[in-house]
Amino acid sequence: MEAVIYICLGLLFICGVLAVMLRSLLKSAIALAGASAILAIIMYLLGSVWAGIFELSVCAGLVTVIFVSAISLSNTDKQDLAKLYEDAKRMSALPAILIICGVVLILIAAKTPFMLPAAVPAAETADNFREIFWNHRQVDIWGQVIVVLTGALTVVALFKERE
Template identity: 35%
Template structure:
């Protein structure tokens, strides 16, 4: 129990530091720590496969992407006033948290029920194959979106090179 509590405190502390850090690179590193600790919590909740994926994708791939993007875009600390003032943000936050706690409190006494022991792989490949298709579609659209966004020049038209050579 102590470990779970320490991990939860670590998750929240690193998330806070990721938000309040002035430098983007430091923020990305705190986000990676949040991901790693979240993966640990997921493992303790009984989902080791998801924990491994979260660790490799959340703490690994996404952090590399952040560092890459910060390297290209550069550090730009924006010190000017935020769109929403901090007191208003705090009030909204407290109201939202209060509502969430109010809705979640009755579920805390929930009696766990048992379900048939089915392998996750079986569910993933047999019952949730639509999710797999969705993930593949998301991957392709993401790759195409990034290619479209990061491309600089115009697409080369066939015959354009020949015209340039002729000129």
């Protein structure tokens, strides 16, 4: 199981960096979807099945659809894109930065081994996802409802072509 998690972490990192570094926006969006899918696998491996399903369907699916439609709406010629935004040039320092940060973080981690927090007081007895989500987190569910309604208003307010 550890080995699978390590492989997934590596793939997640690669997908994330590709999403940032790739020159073509379409490929970036696909790399982002890949990162979401791999994150869903990690979630599944850590025992959170429902969150994994959500990540896979909503983030890897819906967000990608949104991005791809936005990209197709604003399609620019490939050469123009490269010349106009100079992404390759402006992003070229990223690998070096990531390597430095990575080395520093690993050194810190090696010096001070990760301390697991002390035993958590058993404040909540229920550890059943269904009960926690629908009963203990009702405020959040109402919050979600309001967020989605606001999202609907957003679509009405921002996406209409002509008034």
